[in-house]
Amino acid sequence: MTPTTDSRPLLRADAVSRRFGGLAAVKDVSVDLHQGQIHAVIGTNGAGKSTLINLLSGEIPVSAGRIELNGRDITRLAQPRRARHGVGRSYQRTTIFPSFTVLENCRLCAQAELQRPWALWESAGRCNQSLAIARQALHDAGLSDAASSLAGSMSHGKKRQLEIAMCLATRPRVLLLDEPLAGMGSEETERMLSLLESLKKEHAILLVEHDMDAVFRVADRITVMVNGTVIASGDPESIRSNDDVKVAYLGTH
Numbered sequence: 443m444t445p446t447t448d449s450r451p452l453l454r455a456d457a458v459s460r461r462f463g464g465l466a467a468v469k470d471v472s473v474d475l476h477q478g479q480i481h482a483v484i485g486t487n488g489a490g491k492s493t494l495i496n497l498l499s500g501e502i503p504v505s506a507g508r509i510e511l512n513g514r515d516i517t518r519l520a521q522p523r524r525a526r527h528g529v530g531r532s533y534q535r536t537t538i539f540p541s542f543t544v545l546e547n548c549r550l551c552a553q554a555e556l557q558r559p560w561a562l563w564e565s566a567g568r569c570n571q572s573l574a575i576a577r578q579a580l581h582d583a584g585l586s587d588a589a590s591s592l593a594g595s596m597s598h599g600k601k602r603q604l605e606i607a608m609c610l611a612t613r614p615r616v617l618l619l620d621e622p623l624a625g626m627g628s629e630e631t632e633r634m635l636s637l638l639e640s641l642k643k644e645h646a647i648l649l650v651e652h653d654m655d656a657v658f659r660v661a662d663r664i665t666v667m668v669n670g671t672v673i674a675s676g677d678p679e680s681i682r683s684n685d686d687v688k689v690a691y692l693g694t695h
């Protein structure tokens with residue numbers, strides 16, 4: 443069920459901006475992420491979408507604006523602390539450890555979140571808590587059957603699924619997903635879209651994605667960025683019929 447917009451957002455960005463020298467990569471952008479919703483951010487190359495994710499995840503600091511998680515100001519928290527408070531992210535490029543098994547990849551993420559860095563390399567069997575979390579993450583990401591496969595030997599689509607599982611192993615409440623469908627075939631895309639639909643029940647999801655068919659199918663809300671600014675935000679129907687969006691992004695009148 444899609445929540446009403448007056449329910450409290452899990453993550454809220456209020457007029458965030460980020461400059462790189464003379465370039466305003468993100469300008470006064472506000473977005474709300476609610477549990478039960480997929481909020482897609484679309485825009486042309488260089489529009490500022492990945493920078494926005496980096497600002498929300500804490501990878502880079504804002505130049506201006508405020509970010510709240512569940513009503514709490516997290517603007518000044520660095521990425522590791524935001525992650526511990528429930529902000530998880532995936533990256534545009536695959537970030538798995540290819541020579542480890544699928545389960546080990548997830549266990550390392552779970553262990554990092556449990557803050558036992560001194561135990562990072564101990565055998566999986568001895569670390570029951572992180573192992574249980576990792577197995578749950580694999581289950582939620584639909585990868586239980588691949589637990590003992592070498593991560594590097596899997597298909598591109600399964601690797602992207604593993605990245606989601608690794609993110610889930612940090613037990614986030616918010617998922618910031620940067621192009622999870624990139625490079626996928628149609629079958630892999632379908633599997634990922636079903637996964638996103640099931641994950642939104644328990645999470646607030648921000649989806650940056652270039653595959654417009656997919657975005658318009660799964661998004662509950664869409665924000666359109668051009669040159670660092672938001673030109674439109676609303677439900678998919680209102681975005682599809684928005685004249686500014688048609689001209690600036692979809693390329694039609």
Ligand SMILES: Nc1ncnc2c1ncn2[C@@H]1O[C@H](COP(=O)(O)OP(=O)(O)OP(=O)(O)O)[C@@H](O)[C@H]1O
Nearest residue numbers: 462465466467485486487488489490491492493494
């Ligand atoms: N670390 C950085 N230093 C300087 N400029 C940057 C940095 N990161 C991003 N930019 C610039 O900020 C602008 C926005 O980049 P960003 O990667 O956020 O766009 P995007 O919408 O994610 O693009 P794409 O769809 O191609 O991934 C671009 O002009 C980019 O060159």
